[in-house]
Amino acid sequence: MELRQDPTTRLWTLTGAREEEKAEKDGRCPFCRGNEALTPKTISAFYSNRGEWTVRVFPDKSPVFQIEGDLDKKAEGMFDKMKNIGAHEVIVETPGHATSLSMLSENEILDILKMYRERISDLKKDRRFKYVILFKNHGTLAGSTVEHLHSHVVATPVIPARLERELRWAKNHYDxxxxxxxxDIIYQESKQKIRTVFENKDFISFCPFASRFPYEVWILPAIHSHSFEETIQKSTIADSLARILKVIISKIEGITPAYHIVFHISPNESSFRTMRGDIGTLMEDFHWHIEILPRTEGMSRLQREEEFYINAVPPEDAAKRLREM
Ligand SMILES: [Zn+2]
Ligand SMILES: [Zn+2]
Ligand SMILES: [Zn+2]
Structure with a gap:
């Protein structure tokens, strides 16, 4: 696979075939404890007192980005391309066959958050990687092929398009x-209180003003922080995040069986330093957050082609229903 840039939009596309991860033919779940032989070797894991793993990370069997090699940036005539250098890991978040965060205890979710932090910090040590994408697909409609609770961590040599836009407009606002x-958005939402869903002392959640999907919810730290890794270093704040995640996911699952959870964290600052000499006002202008994007059937043609999102449920109505659940 290689990365190709469309010069008209500056968007990168991964070109080439990729095999999808599948459940075993004999019905065994490759992610359950005891079936480790069905997956690649462990990169990192947490263990219980009895020495059994509780959270386990390994490389994806058919990665979209590969760890070895150089970026090998090339031109093909006027076009730009590079190798798909990066990393693609799978975090199995529970040893038993749970299929949702809402089935776990807050302490178990806390452990998962700690593993997110460990993997993000570790991958950001590699200056070839500009960004670390952390996401979870839940339900077949959201493209998940293994139902056992897991997330993907993907380190990339370019900043993903949506993040790049967010970073640009956040910087513009700050400038x-x-x-x-x-x-500013948090201030307005907590004053208006028509789109807020749930909050605790460290986090706030709401349906964003221009929600792209019905029942879309964002979770943000209430106090400014550009870095997920730094925020959850404090154990009381990590506790708060585990709690709000469990609440929000339980609510979302009362409405839809399929959703994506995407972490919008700060880009890899060490890669910036080598690229441009400094990271500008990133620490002040970017505010990390989690976006929960429910999937629904029958997306319109416009939406598929990403011209416009069409959302039949106004976020004010969505928030009201989620609050009352
Ligand atoms: Zn399983
Ligand atoms: Zn902020
Ligand atoms: Zn975002």
Missing amino acids: MKGRCLFC
Whole structure:
């Protein structure tokens, strides 16, 4: 596979075939404890007192990005391309066959968050990687082929398009007003209280003003922070995040069987330093957050082609229903 850039949109596309991870033919779940032989070798794991793993990470069997080699940036005439250098890991989040975060205890979710932090920090040590994508697909409609609770961590040599836009507009807002865009949004949402869903002392959640999907929910740290890794270093704050995640996921699952959870974290600052000499105002202008995107059937043609999102459920109505659940 290689990365190719469309010069008209500057968007990168991964070109080439990839095999999908599948459940075993004999029905055994490759992610259950005891079936480790069905998956690649462990990269990292947490263990219980009895020495059994509780959270386990290994490389994806058919990765979209590969760890070995150089980026090998090339031109093909006027076009730009590079090798798909990066990393693609799978985090199995529970040894038993649980299929959702809402089935786990807050302590178990806390362990998963700690593993997210460990993997993100570890991958960010590699200066070839500009970004670490952390996401979870839940339900077949959301493209998940193994139902056992797991997430994907993908380190990439380019910043993903949506993040790049978010970073750009956050910086633009900061340059104009000297304030964090996301802090401004939090202030307005907590004043208006028509789209808020749930909050605790460290986090706030709401259906965003221009929600792309019905019942879309964002979770943000209430106090400004550009770095997920730094925020959850504090154990009381990590506890709060585990709690709000469990609450929100339980609510979302009362409405839809399929959703994506995407972490929008800061890019790899060490790769920036080598690229541009500095990271600008990233620490002040970016505010990490989690986006929960429910999937529904029958997306319109416009939506598939990403011209416009069409959402039949206004976020004010969505938030009201989620609050009352
Ligand atoms: Zn399983
Ligand atoms: Zn902020
Ligand atoms: Zn975002």
